[in-house]
Amino acid sequence: MTWQSEVLIEGEAHGEVLRFDAPISFWGGISPVTSQVILAGHPQQGTAIADKILVIPQMIGSSSSSAVMLELFYTNMAPRALILGSRDAILPVGVVVARQMGWPIIPVVVLPEAPFLSADKIYITRNGQIEKD
């Protein structure tokens, strides 16, 4: 099956999904050193986000999350792509800044009610089409 998402930042990605089952703020929620979810009580607590395609149905809007997103590129702990539940600029700002630093970046797309579950293998094309293996 394929789904059409809206492209915020263009790029290709292939990999395993990690889905956040509760809202999260990257600031205070993700360690930029280990890439693990550090928010106490979060369903994904302890899971590393590096190299995963993140499905983030709902964000908590701490604007310092842009800085954590950028730091994940710097520490080579970035995810492979972001699938957001709604338009948002906080995490994408971190991705655009990484691009301006000349670092390799990742695609960011919007797909409300994305049906992907953790461990699903999916493929995101440059025009935002998402295919599930």
Next chain:
Amino acid sequence: MILTEHEKSILSGASGTVGDQMAMELVTESARMLGADRLVEIHSSHIDGCLYHGDSGALYCEKLAEQGARVKVPATTNVGALNLLKPDQCRLPAHQRKMASRLMIAHDKMGCAPSWTCAPYQAGARPDLGQQVAWGESNAVAFANTVLGARTNRYGDFLDIACAISARAPLYGLHRSENRLARLVLEVGNLSPNLIRQDVFYAVLGALIGQLAGETVCVVNGMPKGATDDQLKALCAAAASTGAVALVHIAGVTPEAPDLETALGHRTAEKTMHITRDMVISTRDALSLAEDDQIDSVALGSPHFSEAECRQLLRLAKGVNFKVPVYICLGRHTLAAIESNGADKALVELGVVLVVDTCVVVTPILPSTPGVMMTNSAKFAHYATGNTGHLPVFGTLSECVASAQAGRVIRDQTVWS
């Protein structure tokens, strides 16, 4: 997206520096991703991005500065991770301390006014009613929108400085009149007149607003006129920490709410909620996590303490020394004011530790062994455990002073009747 000739020429690199181009790209990219079709010219900025979260942020801001980016509008700086007047006060490891300082210096270099305060509105930065600005730091955003009637969304790391460099922000959200009208009414008219006049009530009401309203613009109805800046500061800071509140109207008090009907845009409220005394008390109680009566410290000044609050503390203390350290976080603007009349010495003699340019919840200054920290700030109470490991006890300023003098929690129940 519709851009002006000037914006296009900066974006293409035909005019301005490479740093200007990077900033304009970040602003237009954000606008595109948010679905805004144009930018709005801004008149000032308050920069939150000078607080160290990792080396990459410092490297980016240094790159902007090296590439010739300079702010085009008055831009104040929020707290950094260091007390620049007393760098040894915080226990950051050497490498992080160096990078935190480089981040602050890069902002200086880009032409920001080095205010290093989370209460810029008490340090002279007071945009006019209706003025478009791009501010960061959640309490400052809420204060600018709510109390001053300026127009800003919550700008954070990188986008804040990019807006200041471009003198532009994406035109969306609270920059637009139609998004500033209240949809939710919170009635406080049933509460006792004694309670709603207390300083501490403003902080607790703020915490309640954050929980009940979140991002929905609300109007509080039934508050007395004549609220001070310090009271509204406490309300805004609390609301912006327990929820994503960027604008609250208070009927008869704040500039866009001369009355309830105007705040609602003469429409019917989507919802009206009545605040009860039970709700106030349970919100107050939820701000205290420590069960023990012993306290290890008192932390004041989130947002940064004003000169009036310093004077109030001296009046309450009546010259009786503190048994536990009392940390007062404040900006240089307030330090200069209290130095000019000797109040700084009087505070230090009582046992106060003055923390300038930063605050005890964003950088390690409190004792490294976690203990119990008493505060009159709902924002400190909200963030203390996660950021410092210290358990908060929330109380009034007079309870904080009496407790610091006793070394244990002293309560004054008359406030809550």
